Each structure stands twice: as structure tokens, then as C-alpha cells.
Amino acid sequence: MEEVELSPPHPHEIRIKVFSSSLCRSDISAWESQASSLAIFPRIFGHEASGIVESIGEGVTEFREGDHVLTVFTGECRTCRQCTSGKSNVCQVLGLERRGVMHSDQKTRFSIKGKPVFHYCAVSSFSEYTVVHSGCAVKVSPNAPLEKICLLSCGVAAGLGAAWNVAAVSEGSTVVIFGLGTVGLSVAQGARLKGASRIIGVDTNPDKCEKAKAFGVTEFINPSDSSEPIQQVIKRITDGGADYSFECIGDTGMITTALQSCCDGWGLTVTLGVPKVKPEMSAHYGLLLTGRTLKGTIFGGWKPKSDLPSLVDMYMNKEIEVDKFITHDLPFEDINTAFSLMREGKCLRCVIHM
Numbered sequence: 001m002e003e004v005e006l007s008p009p010h011p012h013e014i015r016i017k018v019f020s021s022s023l024c025r026s027d028i029s030a031w032e033s034q035a036s037s038l039a040i041f042p043r044i045f046g047h048e049a050s051g052i053v054e055s056i057g058e059g060v061t062e063f064r065e066g067d068h069v070l071t072v073f074t075g076e077c078r079t080c081r082q083c084t085s086g087k088s089n090v091c092q093v094l095g096l097e098r099r100g101v102m103h104s105d106q107k108t109r110f111s112i113k114g115k116p117v118f119h120y121c122a123v124s125s126f127s128e129y130t131v132v133h134s135g136c137a138v139k140v141s142p143n144a145p146l147e148k149i150c151l152l153s154c155g156v157a158a159g160l161g162a163a164w165n166v167a168a169v170s171e172g173s174t175v176v177i178f179g180l181g182t183v184g185l186s187v188a189q190g191a192r193l194k195g196a197s198r199i200i201g202v203d204t205n206p207d208k209c210e211k212a213k214a215f216g217v218t219e220f221i222n223p224s225d226s227s228e229p230i231q232q233v234i235k236r237i238t239d240g241g242a243d244y245s246f247e248c249i250g251d252t253g254m255i256t257t258a259l260q261s262c263c264d265g266w267g268l269t270v271t272l273g274v275p276k277v278k279p280e281m282s283a284h285y286g287l288l289l290t291g292r293t294l295k296g297t298i299f300g301g302w303k304p305k306s307d308l309p310s311l312v313d314m315y316m317n318k319e320i321e322v323d324k325f326i327t328h329d330l331p332f333e334d335i336n337t338a339f340s341l342m343r344e345g346k347c348l349r350c351v352i353h354m
């Protein structure tokens, strides 16, 4: 814990009093990254958060002090080619920020004794206050519980969107999900809500078996339990492969396995895990020649500003489950407990209360 200075919001930015921030695996991956391009320190992690607008910068018309917001790690400017395409949620202006600085001037808003403290994904929510671009926050209903809906700012929304927007899972289909963390289990929830008849969950952590059933997983397979390669098991029990497979681990080797686990002709693999080590992938081109498709996605294809408020409404109407993903609530001073629980595979989401 450090005392940091945070500047007032610059033009088109807002300063937020962070209310809750849940820990997502990618915070840990970036924190653990030593030699990669993500190794930027000192920095403040956290990107799955809710808060209340404390002040607004010049030119901000969309927010007022006191508004309830979700932060978003991939923004929406609403004017660039991508934002106006109707085909994409990958904003050209406020897309994923990887250098630890603000989009507008490549500088930080945090400092300690005049020395910059870098941002993470232009959000940095493991802080009592943060400054974000106004395109990287979404106003939500003041009736929604901020300590729950923070999960919609990354993991839960990403999984639901992968099933609904990217794969468009159809009724009666067979789905296989590699990695049963919050993202994978959100894919399961999304697939179940679309009427998938078989949802096969794959994870090497045996504790995930019971948890997974609550989110719609109909069959659990632990690859460590058998010597038969997992893709072979899936093909055998699904008469040649699933209709859809999802890579939610962040292991590029598993992308190949996921491709091999879906069927000839129309099998679709959606990859949404964030690779921890090797970013390159390889697969036999025959997998594609025989009709498979591989799709990648960030934030489940949701346009954050346009789409997140309605996801919050769905939660309020009890159409989607969020609370069940919260396995721990922790005060800010116990944030390191959240990191340990996540690394040991003992939690889904730890919500940290600022």
C-alpha cells in the first residue's frame, strides 16, 4: 500500500472514487510478467471496477459528479471507423492501452514524489481514486449494487458475449469450454441461456467440477484423469466434435486443442483467454480446410458504452447471474489475499471494497 498523488481529470477525462474492484486473472498475468512488453512498473493494476464520479474534466458532457459508473478496459469513442462500423467493439482511439499511460497524452495521472506511477489498461482501479478517459467508463443505473456489477466490467460480460455475440450459440448445440474460471463459467451461463443441450467443461482443477454445474456445465472432464488426449475424448463423446469450443485459459497450445475438439464442417472455436507466456500459436491447416472457424474476441464483442447498461439491466431483472461468481469479499487492505486465492485456484471472483 502506497500513498499516491492523482491529478485532477484532464480534458475529456473523469476522476472516479472507486467503490469496488474485483481481481481478474489478467491483472496477475501482467503483474507476473517480467520480460514482456507488459512489464511496466511501478504501476497500479485493477480493471474490473465500479465507482462514483468525483469530478469531471473540461469538455465532459456525458457524466456528472455522483454518477455511478463501470470502468472499461477497452473504450468506445463512438466516432472511429471501428466504432461506427457496426461490426466491431475494438475502438481505434480508446482500445486496449498497453503502455501504462493515458490515451490522450501518453502520460500518467498517478505519481509518487513527482515520479510517474503507470496505469493498467487505462483503468487502474486498485486505488481509492482513479482517472479514466470519459470513453473508458459507462454510466449505469444508480439502483444497481456497485459491489456486484463490477464483475460486468470484464469477466462475466466477456464470457456471456463470447457465447452470444461471437459464437451465437444455438439451441440444442454441444459446447466445450476449456478453463472454468469466471470467464469460462460465464460462457457456460451464456450457452445455457441459449439452450445448448451439452456443455462440457474442461479444467485440471478438480474443485471446479461441483462449481461448474451451478453455471450450466453438464459434463466435467479433468484431462489429468485420463491418458487419452482431451481432444480425442471430446471427439469420442460428441460423435466427431462439439459445435462450439471456447479457449478461456490463456494457453495458446489449448487453442489448437480447442480447434481439434470441434467438428468438421461448421465447428467454431472462440478464443478469449489472455496468453500468459507464449503468444504464438500453431495448428494444422487441415483443421481449417475441413471447415472450422477460429475467432478471437476481446470483451466478448460488447461495445462497452452501447451495451453494458443493458447487461446491468438484465442483471437487475434476474435474467443473468452475477452474484454466484463472487466467492470472496475483501477490504482493500487484504488485496494480497485475493492475489493468493486466485493463484491457488481457490476463488472465482474476489471483490475488493475500497
Ligand code: CXF
Binding pocket: 024, 026, 027, 073, 096, 121, 154, 274, 298
Ligand atoms: C485483458 C484483455 C487482454 C489484454 C490484457 C487485459 N482484459 C481483461 O482481462
Ligand code: ZN
Binding pocket: 024, 025, 026, 027, 047, 048, 154, 155
Ligand atoms: Zn479482466
